[in-house]
Amino acid sequence: xxxxxxxxxxxxxxxxxxxxxxxxxxxxxxxxxxxxxxxxxxxxxxxxxxxxxxxxxxxxxxxxxxxxxxxxxxxxxxxxxxxxxxxxxxxxxxxxxxxxxxxxxxxxxxxxxxxxxxxxxxxxxxxxxxxxxxxxxxxxxxxxxxxxxxxxxxxxxxxxxxxxxxxxxxxxxxxxxxxxxxxxxxxxxxxxxxxxxxxxxxxxxxxxxxxxxxxxxxxxxxxxxxxxxxxxxxxxxxxxxxxxxxxxxxxxxxxxxxxxxxxxxxxxxxxxxxxxxxxxxxxxxxxxxxxxxxxxxxxxxxxxxxxxxxxxxxxxxxxxxxxxxxxxxxxxxxxxxxxxxxxxxxxxxxxxxxxxxxxxxxxxxxxxxxxxxxxxxxxxxxxxxxxxxxxxxxxxxxxxxxxxxxxxxxxxxxxxxxxxxxxxxxxxxxxxxxxxxxxxxxxxxxxxxxxxxx
Amino acid sequence: xxxxxxxxxxxxxxxxxxxxxxxxxxxxxxxxxxxxxxxxxxxxxxxxxxxxxxxxxxxxxxxxxxxxxxxxxxxxxxxxxxxxxxxxxxxxxxxxxxxxxxxxxxxxxxxxxxxxxxxxxxxxxxxxxxxxxxxxxxxxxxxxxxxxxxxxxxxxxxxxxxxxxxxxxxxxxxxxxxxxxxxxxxxxxxxxxxxxxxxxxxxxxxxxxxxxxxxxxxxxxxxxxxxxxxxxxxxxxxxxxxxxxxxxxxxxxxxxxxxxxxxxxxxxxxxxxxxxxxxxxxxxxxxxxxxxxxxxxxxxxxxxxxxxxxxxxxxxxxxxxxxxxxxxxxxxxxxxxxxxxxxxxxxxxxxxxxxxxxxxxxxxxxxxxxxxxxxxxxxxxxxxxxxxxxxxxxxxxxxxxxxxxxxxxxxxxxxxxxxxxxxxxxxxxxxxxxxxxxxxxxxxxxxxxxxxxx
Numbered sequence: 001x002x003x004x005x006x007x008x009x010x011x012x013x014x015x016x017x018x019x020x021x022x023x024x025x026x027x028x029x030x031x032x033x034x035x036x037x038x039x040x041x042x043x044x045x046x047x048x049x050x051x052x053x054x055x056x057x058x059x060x061x062x063x064x065x066x067x068x069x070x071x072x073x074x075x076x077x078x079x080x081x082x083x084x085x086x087x088x089x090x091x092x093x094x095x096x097x098x099x100x101x102x103x104x105x106x107x108x109x110x111x112x113x114x115x116x117x118x119x120x121x122x123x124x125x126x127x128x129x130x131x132x133x134x135x136x137x138x139x140x141x142x143x144x145x146x147x148x149x150x151x152x153x154x155x156x157x158x159x160x161x162x163x164x165x166x167x168x169x170x171x172x173x174x175x176x177x178x179x180x181x182x183x184x185x186x187x188x189x190x191x192x193x194x195x196x197x198x199x200x201x202x203x204x205x206x207x208x209x210x211x212x213x214x215x216x217x218x219x220x221x222x223x224x225x226x227x228x229x230x231x232x233x234x235x236x237x238x239x240x241x242x243x244x245x246x247x248x249x250x251x252x253x254x255x256x257x258x259x260x261x262x263x264x265x266x267x268x269x270x271x272x273x274x275x276x277x278x279x280x281x282x283x284x285x286x287x288x289x290x291x292x293x294x295x296x297x298x299x300x301x302x303x304x305x306x307x308x309x310x311x312x313x314x315x316x317x318x319x320x321x322x323x324x325x326x327x328x329x330x331x332x333x334x335x336x337x338x339x340x341x342x343x344x345x346x347x348x349x350x351x352x353x354x355x356x357x358x359x360x361x362x363x364x365x366x367x368x369x370x371x372x373x374x375x376x377x378x379x380x381x382x383x384x385x386x387x388x389x390x391x392x393x394x395x396x397x398x399x400x401x402x403x404x405x406x407x408x409x410x411x412x413x414x415x416x417x418x419x420x421x422x423x424x425x426x427x428x429x430x431x432x433x434x435x436x437x438x439x440x441x442x443x444x445x446x447x448x449x450x451x452x453x454x
Numbered sequence: 455x456x457x458x459x460x461x462x463x464x465x466x467x468x469x470x471x472x473x474x475x476x477x478x479x480x481x482x483x484x485x486x487x488x489x490x491x492x493x494x495x496x497x498x499x500x501x502x503x504x505x506x507x508x509x510x511x512x513x514x515x516x517x518x519x520x521x522x523x524x525x526x527x528x529x530x531x532x533x534x535x536x537x538x539x540x541x542x543x544x545x546x547x548x549x550x551x552x553x554x555x556x557x558x559x560x561x562x563x564x565x566x567x568x569x570x571x572x573x574x575x576x577x578x579x580x581x582x583x584x585x586x587x588x589x590x591x592x593x594x595x596x597x598x599x600x601x602x603x604x605x606x607x608x609x610x611x612x613x614x615x616x617x618x619x620x621x622x623x624x625x626x627x628x629x630x631x632x633x634x635x636x637x638x639x640x641x642x643x644x645x646x647x648x649x650x651x652x653x654x655x656x657x658x659x660x661x662x663x664x665x666x667x668x669x670x671x672x673x674x675x676x677x678x679x680x681x682x683x684x685x686x687x688x689x690x691x692x693x694x695x696x697x698x699x700x701x702x703x704x705x706x707x708x709x710x711x712x713x714x715x716x717x718x719x720x721x722x723x724x725x726x727x728x729x730x731x732x733x734x735x736x737x738x739x740x741x742x743x744x745x746x747x748x749x750x751x752x753x754x755x756x757x758x759x760x761x762x763x764x765x766x767x768x769x770x771x772x773x774x775x776x777x778x779x780x781x782x783x784x785x786x787x788x789x790x791x792x793x794x795x796x797x798x799x800x801x802x803x804x805x806x807x808x809x810x811x812x813x814x815x816x817x818x819x820x821x822x823x824x825x826x827x828x829x830x831x832x833x834x835x836x837x838x839x840x841x842x843x844x845x846x847x848x849x850x851x852x853x854x855x856x857x858x859x860x861x862x863x864x865x866x867x868x869x870x871x872x873x874x875x876x877x878x879x880x881x882x883x884x885x886x887x888x889x890x891x892x893x894x895x896x897x898x899x900x901x902x903x904x905x906x907x908x
Contacts, residue, residue: 004464004528004529005464005528005529005530007461007463009461010458010459074458074459075458075459075536075833075834076459076834086603104558105834106830106833106834106835106836108873145834148831149540149834167876167877167880168873168876168877171876171877171879171880171883172836172876174879174883175827175830175831175836175876175879175883176830176831177831373629376560376629376630377602377629377630377631379529379560380529380530380559380560380599380603381560382560382626382629417873419562419622419871419873419874420873422621422622422625422626422629423621423622423625425625425628425629426621426625429625429628429629
């Protein structure tokens with residue numbers, strides 16, 4: 001009997017995260033402060049603990065995972081690597097399709113991989129309370145879970161329109177003991193100012209970030225957490241690809257193509273970077289490896305953006321980062337893969353793309369849901385809309401293999417289940433979903449506002 | 455490092471289901487037809503395939519699981535056995551608490567364990583279409599998934615009030631390709647008659663059963679499926695306990711107490727019966743084994759019901775079964791564990807309880823949610839309201855161990871996750887949930903309507 005689910009024992013959870021910075025051809029461009037000079041750890045120390053800042057700046061290849069973090073990882077990790085045999089059959093492809101299923105975590109996505117160490121390092125630093133922002137709620141629920149595991153208070157600023165529309169994610173956070181506030185809220189100066197201007201302000205991720213950061217910066221016992229983009233988040237997510245490599249070893253295979261959805265970049269980086277390590281180390285199996293970051297065609301940061309210094313948030317609060325960006329004040333269309341609606345991208349993913357070491361693809365919304373439904377009907381699992389982007393690209397690659405009669409091994413990151421996104425499927429089935437055109441004018445306008453340096 | 459998740463390989467999925475009938479001290483009382491005489495296979499052949507009927511009547515101890523069924527089981531099975539170390543620590547108990555986590559299935563509960571073989575045997579029999587009823591949607595979504603796996607059309611009659619209130623479960627069924635109708639519907643005589651009387655009829659499980667059975671009985675290519683109560687369903691669910699035994703073997707442990715939530719009985723039977731097999735076989739480890747079926751105190755079938763022949767459905771359509779019952783026209787209070795709102799119980803569970811071989815406990819609603827939240831905060835997983843009943847009893851047993859300074863090994867069936875039940879948690883957190891008094895008068899009235907035999 002051929003195993004379709006390749007499992008590892010708890011003892012096989014990697015002991016170290018992999019840091020791609022050690023294998024970059026050129027050193028990463030530093031984040032810049034408001035004065036245009038490299039941001040100092042001191043500037044960021046108000047909202048992050050020292051251990052996180054060290055990871056953010058580190059060029060060390062392997063960084064040890066604390067045993068306390070591995071203990072929590074063991075609640076759901078190692079996650080399964082699954083061969084999608086029934087999907088292969090449905091497509092009639094000679095390709096082998098594998099997915100790493102991160103939806104088995106308590107929060108239902110890959111996000112706890114970073115939420116858990118972030119909570120741990122903050123508790124080690126004596127922090128009592130974490131703040132964060134959340135849109136659809138995937139990161140908020142992950143940090144709520146992780147905070148509960150380490151006895152930290154968690155306060156989540158949830159974009160007001162999502163607070164009303166996504167009550168179940170909010171309840172998930174509350175079940176894990178977090179306090180959730182509709183943002184803009186009356187708890188911060190930012191929120192009070194905006195509510196005074198417009199009591200019906202629907203909120204935005206940018207506003208929620210500002211509130212969460214403001215609270216963290218103003219209280220010594222409180223820190224801020226971020227769920228993607230930054231180097232330490234990318235580092236923590238490497239657990240995904242590191243496990244996948246062990247699982248492929250178990251069955252004597254190695255992927256030719258590695259695919260991840262790409263918004264802020266951490267889920268793509270998490271599955272792809274550990275394989276890039278092999279290529280950098282001269283591993284023969286990895287010499288022709290292709291890694292594909294898949295983004296929405298309506299928010300095509302890598303494929304249509306500019307590689308430049310820009311703010312990480314809409315309101316220009318964060319340090320400047322060198323990354324692909326559509327402009328920090330670009331407002332992406334309202335696609336249902338909320339986790340991919342980001343104007344920028346991880347600086348590390350951006351640099352690798354800029355240097356030609358990884359690929360990017362942009363896919364339209366309807367085609368992603370079509371792929372997600374085909375996947376659900378073959379493999380059973382109902383995927384999150386973000387994951388549907390990776391599925392779309394994996395199916396497209398498998399169909400290319402079919403057309404060419406080539407047997408390739410394809411791996412994609414199934415970042416989460418869609419149990420809290422069923423209303424998106426309802427809109428898809430009822431024909432209410434649309435493909436947004438690439439908003440070229442809006443991007444041009446927003447790129448014109450890129451900060452000017454020097 | 456001590457493993458907290460005990461995993462098995464795909465090859466370890468049991469090859470046979472266990473049939474407790476082979477180990478009963480006395481033969482089961484047969485189901486009776488409308489004439490009071492034992493129901494014949496021919497009477498039931500209009501809605502069930504022969505292989506299912508054989509299993510329903512079988513006294514054979516081990517029944518082979520078809521390879522095609524094991525192939526689908528491998529999409530999520532073997533399910534993990536998890537030691538709830540963090541819950542033990544939170545309780546300060548010397549007891550070891552284990553749970554078998556069935557929420558990893560695509561439909562998120564143990565129900566696919568029976569839906570898959572039911573779909574398989576129907577397809578083998580040349581059936582093209584399955585019907586069923588569903589309330590909260592757990593069984594409906596499981597049969598939608600299973601039907602899709604074997605290329606069968608699935609039509610689900612969903613209680614109208616749930617159809618409106620539980621859109622996400624409905625969408626899950628539609629994602630897997632099933633047709634879902636609000637019941638009463640205009641598709642059956644039963645539905646049309648009721649709608650003519652009252653176009654706003656909110657529906658009930660009894661009505662939905664009648665519609666699904668009517669359609670199945672009236673079409674040669676269509677059969678009916680049921681998600682609990684019957685012997686073949688109990689048989690299929692034995693996969694849960696059989697896997698758990700292998701997992702305990704792996705760590706050299708054996709449970710002293712086995713706990714399952716109990717509505718129709720299949721989830722309790724699924725985890726408990728395979729351990730009863732050991733006791734029947736004289737296994738020394740199982741001689742003091744306690745198996746506890748946990749039911750809602752507002753629908754206390756085993757603890758307050760009568761052991762008698764009664765109809766399985768509200769409208770008296772099914773054969774009569776010898777079981778504990780609160781009377782077939784008893785309408786249980788509207789607790790949120792919809793899967794446990796059943797007037798009767800599996801005849802096999804009933805007989806074992808009647809013969810003193812298993813125990814039963816009844817717990818009030820608020821205490822189950824309290825236990826569920828405590829569990830979620832310790833172990834991460836948010837449990838379904840049905841599962842919260844088992845958690846409540848497991849915590850109570852663990853606290854008894856603490857009071858007595860006894861170290862027992864406790865196993866419970868975590869039958870599913872609560873991702874589609876978050877509105878119940880909302881009502882719990884906001885203080886809107888209540889403990890229903892035991893409806894003694896309603897039960898007495900309904901027991902007065904038990905069918906009279908002979």
